Amino acid sequence: AAQAFQSPSPPSLAQPQDFLAEAPPQARYEPADDSSSSEAAIAPDYPLGAAKAQLHKTYIVAETASGVCIVDQHAAHERLVMEQMKAQYEQGQIKSQALLLPEIVELPADQTEAVLAEADRLKSAGLEVEAFGAGAILVRSVPALLGQTDVKSLLSDLAEELVHLGGATALSDRTGYILATMSCHGSVRAGRRLNAEEMNALLRQMEVTPAAGQCNHGRPTFVTLSLADLEKLFGRS
Amino acid sequence: AAQAFQSPSPPSLAQPQDFLAEAPPQARYEPADDSSSSEAAIAPDYPLGAAKAQLHKTYIVAETASGVCIVDQHAAHERLVMEQMKAQYEQGQIKSQALLLPEIVELPADQTEAVLAEADRLKSAGLEVEAFGAGAILVRSVPALLGQTDVKSLLSDLAEELVHLGGATALSDRTGYILATMSCHGSVRAGRRLNAEEMNALLRQMEVTPAAGQCNHGRPTFVTLSLADLEKLFGRS
Incomplete structure (x- = not known):
């Protein structure tokens, strides 16, 4: 008989700010092609990774070097617009x-x-x-x-x-x-379909925007799961 | 100043067996196209949803009617092969x-x-x-x-x-x-790239296979997050 199902322990969630602070983007993104040699080029250079899918037209799922990143597209974009507005406002005029x-x-x-x-x-x-x-x-x-x-x-x-x-x-x-x-x-709403290019553009912009890890209301704009967190979900710890 | 980051409370994870028992597949899958009218056809009929992405060549991310499903491709396929072997063995000969x-x-x-x-x-x-x-x-x-x-x-x-x-x-x-x-x-390994068709075939097969929610070692083959779980991750609860 199969063993009783063990509810896996919850993954720990990285704090967005720390994550961005620790791993600033450093190099150019090499677009993925289907050859296996390009695999290594996808994620390591970008903290928020390469966009892989949009879920429920609301969340962007990205593959990072160390795991997975899930972005709330509206919260994240709202923050980007806010930071741009603040920068213009502080220079005197939006x-x-x-x-x-x-x-x-x-x-x-x-x-x-x-x-x-x-x-x-x-x-x-x-x-x-x-x-x-x-x-x-x-x-x-x-x-x-x-x-x-x-x-x-x-x-x-x-x-x-x-x-x-x-x-x-x-x-x-x-x-x-x-x-x-x-x-x-001014922000992309939850419920709008984004293509891969739009999703990756958002991730790249987040990486260079101050406080992009929090929305204007103080909630996280993205959460990360490490590969170890994922393994824990599947009882492999 | 931005509010201090609140580590979101962990999502509750549905038990695979219950999930499959409660919601057996009932209708045909309508392949998605880019028109918005097809949106409604994707997920509701299938408990394990429509495959959207493969992460780290190991996990399948699917969008379900009520949220998200993450499948460990090797664990899941291993179980499918095991169940087929058992069925043949019980009929006398593999x-x-x-x-x-x-x-x-x-x-x-x-x-x-x-x-x-x-x-x-x-x-x-x-x-x-x-x-x-x-x-x-x-x-x-x-x-x-x-x-x-x-x-x-x-x-x-x-x-x-x-x-x-x-x-x-x-x-x-x-x-x-x-x-x-x-x-x-006989199972697809972690580390093998799967295309959308292969991923969806695996999900559909899991839905009609007994005990497909557990791998041969008793670990879950998939975990689910509801939309409410996802919102909790982003502090929206």
């Missing part, structure tokens, strides 16, 4: 992209007021807004980093955030919340 | 494949003796051996299930196993060990 046609967004009165009260700060953050009658806002430009974005949804989220923050929050925190909300809108 | 040229395997005297003492049982198991002078064995045929196999390595492992077992083991156990050792030689 790059703005004029809309081809200004967009009018209707909002509740308190939200309209909260957004217009921050118009200067929003302009520094790349978002140009102005009053448009009662309970509506005209949007002339958005941060260039956001790319194609749903302006109504962005304004709505920002307005809710600003009302929620009220007047009590420190200015620097307020700016941080604005940038975080905009980053979220 | 199918044998004559070698084009009989192979001579040299072994230490005690091992030669142990193998020849079991010649009848080995024949029932599809392996025909006979004495070939002192310290050598002639192999005429091997179990057909093993396919292309390294006869010297198989004989050497079997001989070691038989010497190790000695005369004290019950006959049924002895047969079990012989079949297990042969199954191991």
Whole structure:
């Protein structure tokens, strides 16, 4: 008779920050081909490894030299956008992209007021807004980093955030919340299919971005399992 | 400042047997194409899901309706071969494949003796051996299930196993060990690259094989992570 199933002990999870700190990328990625001689070239040079699959259109699975890395694509990309925005903001101005046609967004009165009260700060953050009658806002430009974005949804989220923050929050925190909300809108969502090239581009960008191991909410953007962790899952320890 | 990294709580791992018992395969697999309409067809019908990637040429990662399944390819295949061998053995005779040229395997005297003492049982198991002078064995045929196999390595492992077992083991156990050792030689090894078709074939075969959730040594052949487990890994619980 087969032995009773032993629930394997859980793998230990590497802390993303440590992982990135210990093993910075050092060399060029050699694209894999089907010859076995290319095998050695895939992973060793990159801490986050070579993308192998996307799971549930949400997680990127990568093979690293020492094991496996699983990335939350939205959390990771959000962080990358956030860091780019912060860098531009600290240099004085977030790059703005004029809309081809200004967009009018209707909002509740308190939200309209909260957004217009921050118009200067929003302009520094790349978002140009102005009053448009009662309970509506005209949007002339958005941060260039956001790319194609749903302006109504962005304004709505920002307005809710600003009302929620009220007047009590420190200015620097307020700016941080604005940038975080905009980053979220500029990020690839969970549920979007990514091809291998897009996945690898994300991994490579994460490796050179400060704090890329944590999303804007402090959660990990990736977790790693070593080969030993994998063996433990299968009772081989 | 970013919050301190919280090591996520470990995912609970489903017990393979229960998993297979609860959700037998019920319908045909629809091959995936790139249109989004095919998305829904991939996983729901198959407990072990659709193969998405092979990691470290050892593990198959599959996407299931409810999460992710990771399969140890060698352990899983070994079990499949074992179950096929057992079924044939219980029907009286394991199918044998004559070698084009009989192979001579040299072994230490005690091992030669142990193998020849079991010649009848080995024949029932599809392996025909006979004495070939002192310290050598002639192999005429091997179990057909093993396919292309390294006869010297198989004989050497079997001989070691038989010497190790000695005369004290019950006959049924002895047969079990012989079949297990042969199954191991008929299985895809860790370290062999599998294409998507091969991976999916293995998953589909596991789903219809008794006890496919455990390898011949009682370890799990696959582990599953639910979507909730994955979210927990990323602190989203």
